[in-house]
Amino acid sequence: MIGLSVLGATGSIGRQCLDVCRWQPELRPLSMSAGQDWRALADLARIWKPEMVAIAEEAAAVPLKEALSGLPIRVEAGPEALKLAAAWPGVDTVLAAISGMAGLPPLLAAIDAKKNIALANKEALVAGGSLVMERAARAGVSIAPVDSEHSALWQCLAGERPEQVAKLILTASGGAFRDIPLEELETVRAEQALQHPNWRMGEKITIDCATMVNKGLEVIEAHWLFGVDYEDIQVLVHRESIIHSLVAFRDGSVKAQLAQADMRLPIQYALLGRERPPTEIAPPDLATLCCLHFEAPDMLRFPGLAAMIEAGRRGGTAPAYLNGANETLNLAFRRGRLGFPALGRALCRLLEEYREEPADVEKRIYEADRQGREDAARLLGADLSLFPR
Numbered sequence: 001m002i003g004l005s006v007l008g009a010t011g012s013i014g015r016q017c018l019d020v021c022r023w024q025p026e027l028r029p030l031s032m033s034a035g036q037d038w039r040a041l042a043d044l045a046r047i048w049k050p051e052m053v054a055i056a057e058e059a060a061a062v063p064l065k066e067a068l069s070g071l072p073i074r075v076e077a078g079p080e081a082l083k084l085a086a087a088w089p090g091v092d093t094v095l096a097a098i099s100g101m102a103g104l105p106p107l108l109a110a111i112d113a114k115k116n117i118a119l120a121n122k123e124a125l126v127a128g129g130s131l132v133m134e135r136a137a138r139a140g141v142s143i144a145p146v147d148s149e150h151s152a153l154w155q156c157l158a159g160e161r162p163e164q165v166a167k168l169i170l171t172a173s174g175g176a177f178r179d180i181p182l183e184e185l186e187t188v189r190a191e192q193a194l195q196h197p198n199w200r201m202g203e204k205i206t207i208d209c210a211t212m213v214n215k216g217l218e219v220i221e222a223h224w225l226f227g228v229d230y231e232d233i234q235v236l237v238h239r240e241s242i243i244h245s246l247v248a249f250r251d252g253s254v255k256a257q258l259a260q261a262d263m264r265l266p267i268q269y270a271l272l273g274r275e276r277p278p279t280e281i282a283p284p285d286l287a288t289l290c291c292l293h294f295e296a297p298d299m300l301r302f303p304g305l306a307a308m309i310e311a312g313r314r315g316g317t318a319p320a321y322l323n324g325a326n327e328t329l330n331l332a333f334r335r336g337r338l339g340f341p342a343l344g345r346a347l348c349r350l351l352e353e354y355r356e357e358p359a360d361v362e363k364r365i366y367e368a369d370r371q372g373r374e375d376a377a378r379l380l381g382a383d384l385s386l387f388p389r
């Protein structure tokens with residue numbers, strides 16, 4: 001049996017993970033979390049009978065407890081509850097499928113509790129970058145990608161040595177507005193963007209696909225997961241979403257992974273540690289498909305993509321900064337507070353004006369310097385003023 005914690009159980013990835021658990025009975029959800037939707041969480045808990053459920057929204061604690069009264073399921077609420085769900089005893093693998101930066105604290109809690117990670121929550125890795133990777137290395141846990149592109153890369157990289165890799169090529173559908181004339185983008189609305197041509201997903205990521213910010217986040221995600229430099233990661237628009245990504249090798253060979261656009265496949269591959277038991281998903285019928293198309297992304301149409309990749313290149317806290325800005329702008333667009341082209345332009349402008357405060361790093365150095373002097377003086381049982389600089 002593999003004990004699972006399903007963080008973000010009521011979302012699109014969480015639900016598809018539970019579908020995979022239906023196929024593969026050795027996967028057993030022991031804890032589950034949701035953001036606000038206590039009704040949906042209660043429904044899932046009645047079906048799956050986990051040992052514990054966590055809801056981020058504190059106010060949902062009372063109705064959730066009532067809904068599950070009489071069942072041997074512990075109910076917790078608030079941000080700490082998500083960490084408790086992530087670190088739950090008996091859990092081997094945590095499916096990190098919370099959307100946005102809200103997923104970072106529970107992800108770190110899972111890593112510190114030495115749980116293996118199946119990562120769908122790309123924002124946590126974009127913002128947490130080196131922190132997440134270092135903590136995972138220290139804890140000795142693996143981070144398996146659930147994102148379809150990264151799963152494809154992971155599959156293409158199996159059995160290959162890192163020094164033989166020349167380039168990672170991430171494919172992108174181009175989102176809902178890929179064919180709308182540029183001048184009409186001013187008037188497009190969130191409801192139109194939410195009609196993604198190839199995938200059914202949560203609202204935040206569907207808007208990120210329309211702006212192609214999602215692909216920028218995925219470039220940063222690939223950089224951290226596979227340790228590849230930004231100049232060796234390429235984005236390719238491929239509208240059919242049949243090739244989920246490719247790896248080019250130094251000898252000129254290219255490997256691609258093909259499958260139907262069904263997230264249950266990468267979820268299963270991550271949860272089962274690269275095992276391939278049969279599923280109900282048929283391989284793509286290439287004779288019927290006939291043609292696959294490829295083109296370079298149009299950076300004029302998708303300025304947010306360029307900004308996000310630039311934030312990754314800049315490093316430091318720039319990705320965390322721009323990801324935070326994007327989460328705000330994405331929600332503002334969904335609420336009709338901001339036009340579609342304005343979103344991409346805002347990301348470019350914010351990044352341009354963002355200065356990582358060198359004072360911060362410096363301040364920390366001075367702080368340590370002062371602390372060292374004070375501690376040394378204390379050790380000597382002397383007054384610091386006796387030891388001027």
Ligand code: MG
Binds near residue numbers: 149
């Ligand atoms: Mg993806």
